[in-house]
Amino acid sequence: MAGAARLCVTNQKGGVGKTTVAINLAGALNELGRDVLFVDLDPQGNATEGLGLLEAYDDDPPSLLDGLVDPAGVELDALRREHAEMDVVTSNVDMNAAESTLVQEPDGETRLDTLLDRFETDGDYDVTIVDCSPHLGLLTDNALYATANLVIPALAEPTSKRSLELLFDYVGALEMDHDVTIEPRALVANRIENTRAATEMLEWFDEALPSVPLFRVRKRVALQRAFAAGNSVFAVDEETDMTEVFLDVAETVDEQCGPREVPA
Numbered sequence: 001m002a003g004a005a006r007l008c009v010t011n012q013k014g015g016v017g018k019t020t021v022a023i024n025l026a027g028a029l030n031e032l033g034r035d036v037l038f039v040d041l042d043p044q045g046n047a048t049e050g051l052g053l054l055e056a057y058d059d060d061p062p063s064l065l066d067g068l069v070d071p072a073g074v075e076l077d078a079l080r081r082e083h084a085e086m087d088v089v090t091s092n093v094d095m096n097a098a099e100s101t102l103v104q105e106p107d108g109e110t111r112l113d114t115l116l117d118r119f120e121t122d123g124d125y126d127v128t129i130v131d132c133s134p135h136l137g138l139l140t141d142n143a144l145y146a147t148a149n150l151v152i153p154a155l156a157e158p159t160s161k162r163s164l165e166l167l168f169d170y171v172g173a174l175e176m177d178h179d180v181t182i183e184p185r186a187l188v189a190n191r192i193e194n195t196r197a198a199t200e201m202l203e204w205f206d207e208a209l210p211s212v213p214l215f216r217v218r219k220r221v222a223l224q225r226a227f228a229a230g231n232s233v234f235a236v237d238e239e240t241d242m243t244e245v246f247l248d249v250a251e252t253v254d255e256q257c258g259p260r261e262v263p264a
Contacts, residue, residue, distance in 0.1 A: 052230020
């Protein structure tokens with residue numbers, strides 16, 4: 001039995017444009033004809049805002065936190081919003097209590113996996129994308145465990161070396177704790193500028209992670225305007241050369257992951 005391919009977009013270093021990458025990857029997959037479920041697991045709700053759904057951030061319960069606490073019992077339509085390009089499980093102000101709440105729950109790091117099973121059965125999605133919070137902890141554990149496929153946005157600057165080392169150490173520990181394999185599927189060098197330091201970092205990315213496809217996203221105002229309009233760059237009436245980059249990312253991860261095998 002086949003289920004939706006799953007991807008999480010994460011980097012514990014803030015300010016790398018993680019949510020912009022996640023939204024535009026989802027938009028690119030939609031452009032390829034895939035039915036996409038987007039999960040905003042970040043308590044800050046940046047993707048919820050960037051998809052034009054900010055009003056959901058202050059909705060009354062049930063919220064995504066309720067879905068993580070009781071993944072088998074929550075009403076799915078209470079958590080999901082329709083968007084022109086994808087269905088969205090929005091974040092909510094209640095998610096600020098997620099870490100302290102889930103740490104008290106048995107198997108608190110695996111709740112998202114159960115919740116996604118229900119969403120994917122209900123919605124018959126091809127791909128699920130999880131946008132993570134910009135730090136490591138139980139929410140990121142949930143995303144990594146549930147998806148097992150990793151898209152990493154990183155800036156082309158020296159500080160990315162340390163953040164990637166920390167991320168891979170963390171992933172390795174989670175793999176050992178839960179006997180799972182988590183695969184890095186794409187490294188997205190984001191907001192690239194024409195500097196010598198950026199060129200050197202792109203070379204370092206290639207050398208340090210030779211088996212991980214590297215994609216280059218340059219700074220474009222069109223990406224910011226699409227975010228402000230509540231869409232990916234594919235759903236606005238403005239052309240940019242970065243659409244081809246995101247389509248390349250989407251085609252690569254779509255081919256790598258394919259449908260996920262689930263128990264019958």
